[in-house]
Amino acid sequence: MVFKRMLRAFGVGGPSVDTVLSNPNTRPGLTLAGQVNITGGDHDVEIDQITVALVTRVEMETSDEEYDGTVEFHRVPICGELRLAAGQQLSLPFEVDVPWETPVTDVYGQRLPGMTMGLRTKIWVRGALDPGDLDDVHVYPLPVQERILAAFAALGLPFTGADLEHGKLAGLPQTMPFYQEIEYASAPQYPGVNQIELTFLADPHGVTVVLEFDKKSGLFTPGHDSYGHYRVEHAAADSVDWVGQVDSWLRQSLEQRHTLLGGYGGHGDHGDHGSGMGGMLAGAAGGAIAGFAAGMVAEEVFDAFGGDEEE
Structure with missing residues (x-):
């Protein structure tokens, strides 16, 4: 029993998540819509919340070095607390407003070299590592x-x-x-x-x-x-x-x-x-x-x- 609890703390046998975007292409000031599909694992879990967030890579600079870091710049809650039973399936629709200052990643069907953008889904599972999903997003210019x-x-x-x-x-x-x-x-x-x-x-x-x-x-x-x-x-x-x-x-x-x-x-x-x-x-x-x-x-x-x- 102790071993099983340890495995669960590391996410083994827990829920899985798959986010499906209706259209991964957008522009600043528009929206991204889709649904978060969740499948329960081999045991019941308590979920504190489910969120989606826009993330990108940003060049950081200190006094002695430069490096790239992943930055989450816009997070939206999809739902609050819920209990997910073993094997239960949920489909949660969402719509995210894309901030006006969101960087342009694509021009005329071409990805700008150096640009990355994704929508990260995260399930906040109580007492365990949180499963998640990351979907590519394409931001076209106004x-x-x-x-x-x-x-x-x-x-x-x-x-x-x-x-x-x-x-x-x-x-x-x-x-x-x-x-x-x-x-x-x-x-x-x-x-x-x-x-x-x-x-x-x-x-x-x-x-x-x-x-x-x-x-x-x-x-x-x-x-x-x-x-x-x-x-x-x-x-x-x-x-x-x-x-x-x-x-x-x-x-x-x-x-x-x-x-x-x-x-x-x-x-x-x-x-x-x-x-x-x-x-x-x-x-x-x-x-x-x-x-x-x-x-x-x-x-x-x-x-x-x-x-x-x-x-």
Whole structure:
């Protein structure tokens, strides 16, 4: 009997769980729906709660090392206390709101290299190790984000990688404990800079677009990177010439950066650069771009992310 109790404490003979997502594809601000299927083991158990949570891998940094860690950033309870009999089967439906600042993991059917995202199910079994399940999740960009990513490709900026950085961008409306950087090498029309990092901070009304330069090149000391940020409303997705707009953002931010480099002895500044453009985008008119993701431009996007289109 003692041996059996020990086995049960390690989860042997306990319940099993299988989570099935109705659709693993989503966008920031939308939902993930599915059901948690539970099968009782060879003995009755008391369950304190069942939860699902969005998890991802984030780059952590200390004074002497960098490492990746798994971060749970949004947990939702599915049910509270219940008794699960031996062999009993339960199916519990759920719907999870995807936070607006959830990182983009996929673009046009291609997984962004460096991005991971999953929905972790956990059964909190009293007095035993908790069984769980992990399901892959694909987060696609919002329309505004998609147009901006396509514009980067059309401007000839080579995609080099993506990651999640632990921490906060000073002075910006960030709610997550991390932020996504989508990284590009520079192009000849933007001299004086080697690397550009693109960050999206979305909310129900729009997206704050952050452009950061040469953070990992060694040109700036930690805490003295250079960036500009701009605001665009969701409604502007199909009413702006995004290639022209992104080019304008980059040139304006770089001009301000060069001014700061001259004024601060070679270091950038985390000031509120470029914010004068905030709010102007919602009323901006430009070339129609509703079909921007098709044809030649779409091919450039696929090339930029290192793969062919997948259905």
